Amino acid sequence: MNQYRLIFILFIGLITTTAFAQNKISGKLSDHETREVLPYATVRLLQQDSTFVAGTVTDSLGHYRISDIKNGDYLLYFSTIGYKPKVIQVSVRQDTNLPTVEMESDNVMLEGVTVTGSSFIQKKDHLLILPSKEQVKHSFTGYDLLYNLMIPGLTVNRKDKTVTSMTGKATLYINGIEADAKEIQSLQPKDIERVEYYVLPTNGQFTGDAASVNYITKTYKTGGYITIDGLQNIGYLKGDYNIGAKVSHNNTNYSFWAGHTMQRYQGVETEKEELLSFPDHVINRNTTNNGAAYKNNQQYTQFKVSNDNEKRNLSASFAVVRDETPRNNHHELLNYTGDNAYNTESEDKNRSKSLRSTLNLTGNFVINKHHQLKFRLNGGYTQNHYKRNYTEGELRSVSDVDEDLYSFDGQVAHLFQISPSNSLYSRVTHFHNVTSSLYNGDYPSWQHLWKGETLFQFDYMHQFGEKLIMMISPGALYSAYKAKFEGWYGCELKGHF
Template structure:
């Protein structure tokens, strides 16, 4: 009897194991006539009733693989540009390696093929984007390519290297490794296989508002030497770089170096201020009659990386020197109210920083279902700051020298579960120590250490073919201590959650929620005073609260033939938001910081991109924003704005035209309402083989672009207008050339982070 029971249990176990077995399908695509491989073709796995199950794209060698497939009978659908689509039946009972599938050329339609939704492939956790030939050909950098893709809901400023979505800044990665401005700026579009856009980030991207990951081609031999230069027109400025890369087997060696500089007549400001003291009121009108700014920066970077199927390891060393030898403003001042007089002032600042840095990165495929991603990086910065303010016979001096040490560690473990679900752990720690010595009007030594640790758990659950839930709870611990002050400790709960409902293959609805926190900038957390002028003193505050952030939102994405659409509504709520604080003290107005105000922003955005033809692409954005401050300060601002980008490609030439309407914003730190002018511009590019030449202009017919701002902070009010030569009628010429030797290779990312951090209290 026991034997029959054992056999029965084993039989039931065998049936259960078979029913829930997870398999993978792999294979290869090639041309029927030439037998050449077909890279970047779309592969879709469908149920017998054509319901979508999973999808992928062939790699540069024509190979594809789809994992985590249940036993069953399916349809496999293949499609790519210039070829007839093909469908075949496949029965899956175990891991299946299919014979090479040969696709027939569609000679009739080949010259008129238009990539519709196939270039934007919606997957369960991301949008997979395959750049087409024209988008790649007419791009010189990673930013150019991202701009040419015209992803709805993504704003790309390829001139400044900023990428934003409705929720904030988009974090950029290259092959899963976090990238900085120079990484993407020197990435060659022809070396990019595909782009992953995580609009609802999870896994290693869980802390990002949104993430874009460039996937590059991989080669084992050859190298390149490249030079590029960009010269501005209208003011003195330029950016010049040289790079070289060598591939030897699985190891890659890179060297980057560059120099950039600016020199122009500063910012012209006209400002009306009012200072309210207990017994008097003073008004001041100031107008710039001379300004000058000079800045130069040099950097060098060396990197070694080793890549195998099991792991990726890289070591990077960098050095940056940033110098501002001159930043000078001369103003004419007119005082009224308590006393009346006219006089002049001069504000002169110099700054320089030296920053050596390192970065260690490792990605380990522990098994087919387990991955571990580790990053350790750090830097040391020597900062020097000098400011001299003169008003008639009165003088003010501030000198500061700072030693800043910064170290971070990030780890992410990801586990693939059954039924295409995922789970994992994300841990991050940031630590900084800064020591500053101030001399001049106020002599003081400041020492601050700050550390934040974050732990996230995340889980991704698929509900049938229509729904996907990403759930990531976490916790943050922030500690900081300023010399002679009490230790500050803040615990915060964190949460990222989004729910995607796939209406069908071309439409998806997303519900988004997030709970987070934001620590004060290290330059705010001090007990230092610094003279602004002889009516104002800037003062730090070491006792600021930890800002809590709550974000609900809803988004809708659609692919409608030649149209791609994104619509979203987001609400950002900052509780205990850090703002400027103004109060009188004796005969001065103190400008410090406080954290008892709340900031709320409700934003709605509609973005549409239209592929009129292979040669003409258009993107239009419209945005509404309602911003308000409550609590200690009460403010409200509403803004409507729009923008348009047009790309036209013809043979080796490209034309780009763009424009943006006026807009308003409420600065949640300074309490000022800002009015930005309309901007517009165009560029003409020529791309041929390894040469890139581009010329462009911004605001070519505008001589007086002005930025307005005003604020009412009870004891201090101001209204100002700013303009500068760099805001209007500017242009540039860019030339780049790359020489490939051996086999053509991909351009390695340049990981130099050229931002300089500092805890020095500075007057703007």
């Protein structure tokens, strides 16, 4: 039976920069002698022991505000180039508007000037940050430097390698080309000249992102580097080892990454209580795990080539990832109480293996000052194998699964910059997935799932001054699927939405 359905989505958003919080600190910064305002100065809120709490920068009129502050006593630290740093004490019990803070000029003349703090420069549509020598010195990766910059509203998780802003996940770029976690991890801090931070960008190549972070690096006509890093846990076996290399020649960059991770433990003991509810009775089960054993290893390799100039950015990458868990075993003691109470033991043995390969192509073309064209093509193939053998008393269950997964997605996007404050961003995206699974064991069967989705989206954005953005986002989604099952429960399903 076929069904057709068109889903129409309309989203109208009105976004302002006004925020409400229980406690806020606000104020103004000015020059002690001239009384002129000090724009783009760094303001940090610290605990009494100088632990960092929050930070911001003054706007073009010298005003600052820090929100979401708990009751307590704090230090406010002000700094900007050409002025002596200043610290004041502040007690927060409610919303606090401080008197104007005046900073004294640093008139010491030096043959050379050393900037020790990062410089925040507010542009019309983004924040430009110039890293200091100290921040670069204490950074080893692109994530480290971004963390040390302490950009207000941006959260950097160096462990999980994620960057989020108040508006959502931030997309990361290197010289305008979208980069993945491995590229940012292997980025040399000494090569980073500046960082651009956009929130809900409304024009240019970053349109459509919730937030964008663009690393601007030094340009090398010819050269390269190699990076090696490793992490080894003490107490149980867990290691992560990686190598990366990059070679540049004229406008083309060649990058290579490879790595190996491993984890192994045994003898873990756990205990849990469960309540199993049936229509006519209830059973309590106490489970004690006294023999857990786990072993996993993963290897990956990735190659990427990119080429860019003033009119276009092109990149292509290919990656292979192998993941194997040869042992994931649990031995448990089970104690059932209630109706039909008894004690028994269970043994759960699992192992799995996965091999995934992906190919990614992206391009960005600047047609003229009003039009840009973007495209991306991603394809992947994954082969998985799972096997599980579970016994409980005299009962036994066996599962043996082989899966083949094919995935493809592509997008064509067009940006029409009508005027500096008006833009229209249209895009067509298609997702296609095919899954074929063969089940052996207790219930042999086979299934094949085909699914395709096509999404049409239009984003119209209008900026009112510097503090207000209106976005209208209509869209339409077409989805089609087909599922086929063969085995002890054979059936077939088809549909369109």
